[in-house]
Amino acid sequence: MAVSKAKSAAPDARLAAIISPVGGKWASEARKSALTRLHDMGLPTRRDEYWKFTRPDELTKADATPATLLETDEKPVFCDIDRLRLVFVDGVFDPDISDQMAMEHVEIEPLANAAEKDIHWARDIYGVLENSGQSPVNRPLAALNTATATQGMVIRVTGKAPRPICLHYVRTSETADAVVHHIVKVEAGGDVTLLENGPAAARINKVLEVDIADGGAFHHVRTQGRDHERRAAAHIFARLGTESSFKSFSLTVNGALTRNECVIEILGDNAHATIAGAAVGDGKTHPFHQDDTVFITHDAVNCESRQVFKKVLRNGATGVFQGKILVKPGAQKTDGYQISQGLMLDDDSQFLAKPELEIYADDVACSHGSTVGAIDADALFYLMSRGIPRAQATDLLVLSFLAAALEEIENEEIRKDIFGRLEAWIERHRN
Amino acid sequence: MLKIENLQVKLEEEDKQILKGLSLTVPSGEVHAIMGPNGSGKSTMSYVLSGKGGYEVTGGSATLDGVDLLAMEPEERAAAGLFLAFQYPVEIPGVGNMTFLRTAVNSQRKSRGEDEMSAAEFLKVIRAKAKSLKIDAEMLKRPVNVGFSGGEKKRNEILQMAMLEPKMCVLDETDSGLDVDAMKLVAEGVNALRDGKRSFLVITHYQRLLDHIKPDVVHIMADGRIIKSGGPELALEVENNGYADLLAEVA
Incomplete structure (x- = not known):
C-alpha cells in the first residue's frame, strides 16, 4: 500500500528505535515480517482518517508519559469468581504470584516460552490474524505489538474449560510502557471464558488474537479501570469457524486514553459474534477519552453479529465509536446489528460516532443506530414522584441506560460483578 | 386534607x-x-x-x-x-420493578426519619399486595413497565400506591x-386502600x-x-x- 513520505517521517524516531527480540525460528520470522509491515504503514498520525476522533500521539511517541498509581481499597473485580489467575506486573508475567498453569482441556504457556521453541502451533496464529486485519484499514500499533512483544499468554482450548482464565494486571511502576500479546486457540468443540482486569501499565499496547475452530465458543469479559492517567491501545483479532461463537464485553472506567479495536472475521457458516462495551467517564479530575473501533467482516452464510456500545459521559469526557459491518459477496442471510449510544450528563462532553455498513450480498438484514442524549426528563420525574431523590433517580437511569450492554454478558455471576462496579462508580461520581 | x-x-x-x-x-x-x-x-x-x-x-x-x-x-x-398514578406510566429498561419499588419505599422512609425496610420484610409485604392485584412474581422481576400491557401498567401503578401508602x-x-375486567381489578385495588x-x-x-x-x-x-x-x-x-x-x- 502507498504510504506518503510525510506520514512515515513523523514517528520515525520511534520506528528506528525498535529492535525485534530474538526468539525461536517461527517467532523471529513473525516479528520480522510484522516489523516490515509496520515500516510500510508507518505509525498513525492525526491526519489518518481512522484516527480522526482520537489523537494517537500519546500512543506513538518514543517514551510513555508517566502515570501515577491509583490508591484504592476496592477489591479487584472478579475476585469472588472461581478462576485461574495469571498475574502480570507492569506488563510482565509473574508465575510466582499466579495460579498453576494447569486446567482440564486447556494448555497455557507464557509467550516467552512458546517463542523460544523452533516449532509451535502458535506460529499459525501469532501475527497471522493481526496481519489479516490490516486490510482494508491499517492498524500499525498492532503490527508494532507483534514485532516487539515478548510478554503474553498462549492458550489452547480442546474442550469445555472448567473455570474462567483471568489475566490480572497489576501496576507498581509509574513509567512502565508495556507490550503484551495473547493468543487463544479454541479447537473444535472447545469452550472457554477469558477475563481481564486491573491496570496494566502507564502505557499499554495489547493484542489478543483468537482463533475459534468449528463449534468452538469464546467468551471474553474485560475491565479497564483504576488508573486515571492510563494510555491504552488494545486490539482484538478474531477468526470464526463454522457454528462458532465469539462474545466479548469491555467495561472502561476512567483513563486518559483508551482505544479498543476489535477486528472480527466470520469465515464459517452459522457463526455468531457479539462485541459489546460500557464506558463511563468523568473528566472532572482527569481527562477521559475512550474509543471503540470495530470492524466485522461477514464472509459466510447465515451468520449473526451484534455490536452494542453505551457510553456515559460528563465533565468534558469524550466517547468515540467507529463501527463497520462488511458483508462480502455471497454472505447471504447475514444478520448484522449495531447500536451505539452516548448519554451526556452535562453540556461539556462529547460523543463522536461513525457507524458504517458495506454490503455486497442481497439477502441480508443489517441495522445500525446511533443516538446521543441526556437523561430522560419524563423518566426522571416518574422516579422522583415516587420519592426517589434526584441524584439517586439519575443513578438509576444511568444504570438503565447501560443495562442493554451489560445484558450481552452471558455469565450471570460475572454480569452482577460488573454491575456492582458500575453502581459503585456511578455513586462515587454523583454531581 | x-x-x-x-x-x-x-x-x-x-x-x-x-x-x-x-x-x-x-x-x-x-x-x-x-x-x-x-x-x-x-x-x-x-x-x-x-x-x-x-x-x-x-x-x-x-x-x-x-x-x-x-x-x-x-x-x-x-x-x-402525595401520590400520582400516571395516565402513561413510564418504561424504565434495565431497572427491576422490585429494585425500583424498594428504592422508592426506603427513600421515603429515610426522608421521614424512619428505618429502612429490610429486603426480607419488603419481599413479604410486596408479595401479599401484588397477589391481590394479580401481579405475578415474574412481573415484579421485569424492568419497570417494560413490555407490560396497558392493564399491567395501571395495576403496577396501584401496586406502587399500595406499597408507598x-x-x-x-x-x-x-x-x-382498560377493559372492564382490568378496570374492576384496579378499582378493587383502590377501594382496598380506602x-x-x-x-x-x-x-x-x-x-x-x-x-x-x-x-x-x-x-x-x-x-x-x-x-x-x-x-x-x-x-x-x-x-x-x-x-x-x-x-x-x-x-
Missing part, C-alpha cells in the same frame, strides 16, 4: 395559561372525582401538584395537611404523602385503555369507573377551573348529556 386555592398555572415555554383560578378541597378520607372536557387542565393539575417541570405557578396555593406542596421537590411531595392519591385517567383517612382525587372521562370507585363529591372542570361540584349524580348527568349543558349554564 388537600387544599387548592385559586391556583393559576401557565406553561413555562409559551405564554399559555392552563389553570385559571382552580380551587378545590379534598378532606381526609374522602373520594373526589374530577371530570371535564379534553384540554380543561385536569392532567396539568395533577402534574403541578406532584412537581413536574415545564409549568409556572403564577398565583394561588396548594397544601397537603397545611404543608405547601408547591415549594417542594417532587420526591419531597411524595414523602409528604400515601395520604393523598391522585389518579390521572387510571381507567383509560381506610377512612386516605383521600383520593380521581380524574376520569367516564362515569363507569365511578360505579366501582364511589365518589363523595364530583367536580366538573372546564377552562382551568372548577365550574360545578355535586354528588355522584353529577357524573351520571355528564354521562347522559355531555358537557354542553353544564358549560352553557356557566356561560
